[in-house]
Amino acid sequence: MFYEDLSHYCYYLKTPVETVRNVGWLEKDQPYKTGKVLDGFLSKLSNIILGNDSVDAQVNRIRSAHPCALSDCGALEIEVNGRRCSLGAAEIWVPSKDGSGFFAAPSMVYHYVEKHSYSPPQDFVSAVMNFDLSMPYKAQDIYLNEIKGHF
Structure with a gap:
């Protein structure tokens, strides 16, 4: 599913x-910054x-994983210090630096940066x-609050 970088979030809303x-939110037929x-x-x-x-x-977790939208990369995961996570099975929500809002990205964003040289907005x-990473943060609670009234 393609959404232009910095467009307003509307996934299934x-x-x-x-x-x-x-x-x-990249797709192979859409250009992206590298x-x-x-x-x-x-x-x-x-x-x-x-x-x-x-x-x-993470928000909007699914029981399977979306494949890489740019090429046939197979099943993807990340591992840090023995902890693993499948990519493509959730979104991540990251608070903006100034606290005015949030960024929503597929977890595949990691793969797009690492393997396809995607350059996300500054x-x-x-x-x-x-x-x-030392402060409590539960994106699902924020997600539920932010999407109220958008159905």
Whole structure:
């Protein structure tokens, strides 16, 4: 499913959510920006996707996984310190650096950056780098609050 970067979130909703911006919803027939990302970005992003005892950035989990939308890459997962997560089985919601809203990205965004040189918008990169993995964060609760009234 393709959504233009920084467009308002509307995944299966009747009206867009103004406080949530899309990032990394790529499709092979749609152009996307490529380039290098900051050192440490992929490491931080993988830890956000994996979460920890107090952080769960995933929403809209499914029981299977969407494949890579850009090529035939097969089943994908990330692993950090023995913790694993399938990519393509959820979205992640990351709060903006200034606290004014959120970014919604498929968990596949990690793969798109790592293997397909996708360069996400700088505001998303800043939000990821600013994310505090030591503070409690439950994206599903935020998701449910933000989508109220958009059905």
